[in-house]
Amino acid sequence: MTTTVTSHRPRPAAQPESLRTKRLPRYAAPAIALAALLVAAVVVYGAGIGGPVLVVVLGALLYLVGLFVAAKAVEGPRAARNRTWSALIHSAFVLAVLPLASVAWTLISKGVERLDGDFFLTSMNNIGARDPNGGAYHAIIGTLEQVGVAALISVPLGILCAIYIVEYGRGKFAFAIRFFVDVMTGIPSIVSGLFVLAFWVLIVSPWFNDGRPSFSGFAAALALSVLMLPTVVRSTEEMLRLVPAPLREGAYALGVPKWKTILRVVLPTALPGIVTGVMLAVARAAGETAPVLLVAGGGAAINFNPFENNQSSLALFVYQQAGDASRYAPARAWAAALTLVALVLILTIAAKLLARRNRLGR
Structure with a gap:
């Protein structure tokens, strides 16, 4: 008579709820950015106080505020400050690249007309x-x-x-x-x-x-x-x-x-x-x-x-x-x-x- 021994691996202990880190879902930041742009467009064009540039500026401000509020509610104030400063750094990078990209695009679009052998x-x-x-x-x-x-x-x-x-x-x-x-x-x-x-x-x-x-x-x-x-x-x-x-x-x-x-x-x-x-x-x-x-x-x-x-x-x-x-x-x-x-x-x-x-x- 053979006896079969079945080994059971111990299950990992459940992590306490207090030690789990809550994080915003990946789609949260793009969704907040889209909502901020929509709200900014409604405010700017509804009041007739500006154009696309003001929409982008106001949308960026609303995005930072919305991201901080959402991150603070889900992840806590420390993570919210981290996300906000990261967004500010990325925004500064975009602002630095935009003039260069604008100059390059203007030069190429207007200068290519006469780039010929003559x-x-x-x-x-x-x-x-x-x-x-x-x-x-x-x-x-x-x-x-x-x-x-x-x-x-x-x-x-x-x-x-x-x-x-x-x-x-x-x-x-x-x-x-x-x-x-x-x-x-x-x-x-x-x-x-x-x-x-x-x-x-x-x-x-x-x-x-x-x-x-x-x-x-x-x-x-x-x-x-x-x-x-x-x-x-x-x-x-x-x-x-x-x-x-x-x-x-x-x-x-x-x-x-x-x-x-x-x-x-x-x-x-x-x-x-x-x-x-x-x-x-x-x-x-x-x-x-x-x-x-x-x-x-x-x-x-x-x-x-x-x-x-x-x-x-x-x-x-x-x-x-x-x-x-x-x-x-x-x-x-x-x-x-x-x-x-x-x-x-x-x-x-x-x-x-x-x-x-x-x-x-x-």
């Missing part, structure tokens, strides 16, 4: 007010040359200045450099243009132009480099300070000279942040109008030589076309603005990928 391959030379053709080829060339020359001037100087401040600078001289860099950070762009106009265009350029002042793309690059330099210095300085001290100390312990430690250890470690700062400076320089207008003069013809004659830029082209009386000018202005943003975006992505590749290669 826009990229022709200039505004001999283009009249009734001519729908004409492009920004001359302005694209001017922007690339001016920003490129300005970067060649400001990036090495800025990085070397930051290295001196972080690695070598001590005492009053380093303090003076930091002070003047901070002052230069707040200089308006038109002041840098006036400085280059008074110094280079009116004093130096006549030596090379038979005694006559001469506008040029190089003068615009000098003005842009004045604006780029403090941004490069400050961003590079902060990135170099973030490099851990044990990396330097380990190199010194192996007998590596200080200059080689900076070149082979410190700079590669800080390279991604340095590239970000440089691209911020490039983006600012590419969008400046006043310095180019003051010292480069602008122009409708293509000029590949940045050291002679007038030269335009995309920012100046947008400014000129936006104020033109021709009915074809606004489309050119929007297309040029979209081209400028796309150009800066492409340069930023390329610089990031290059910096990442170099870092992985090491």
Whole structure:
């Protein structure tokens, strides 16, 4: 006779009701948001006091109040405060993204109209007010040359200045450099243009132009480099300070000279942040109008030589076309603005990928 033994697993003890956490269902937040928008729409449009913007603002306020009340009733005051602050953080993120999305959508929707071969391959030379053709080829060339020359001037100087401040600078001289860099950070762009106009265009350029002042793309690059330099210095300085001290100390312990430690250890470690700062400076320089207008003069013809004659830029082209009386000018202005943003975006992505590749290669 066989006896079958049946094992019974003990059931888990029931959790006391007081220890259970009550939570709002997942559909509660969307339902509250929808109800808040409906109530706001009824109030705003019923009273005739506003439009969609006021509906969204009032709906957001009602949503926060409704979410807090519902969470407090179900989950308790602590969870209600947590949900409310989380909703505020998400709302702040949406408010920060909305202007950027609006600008991007406006640029794309209005700028795509003139993005054709004629826009990229022709200039505004001999283009009249009734001519729908004409492009920004001359302005694209001017922007690339001016920003490129300005970067060649400001990036090495800025990085070397930051290295001196972080690695070598001590005492009053380093303090003076930091002070003047901070002052230069707040200089308006038109002041840098006036400085280059008074110094280079009116004093130096006549030596090379038979005694006559001469506008040029190089003068615009000098003005842009004045604006780029403090941004490069400050961003590079902060990135170099973030490099851990044990990396330097380990190199010194192996007998590596200080200059080689900076070149082979410190700079590669800080390279991604340095590239970000440089691209911020490039983006600012590419969008400046006043310095180019003051010292480069602008122009409708293509000029590949940045050291002679007038030269335009995309920012100046947008400014000129936006104020033109021709009915074809606004489309050119929007297309040029979209081209400028796309150009800066492409340069930023390329610089990031290059910096990442170099870092992985090491």
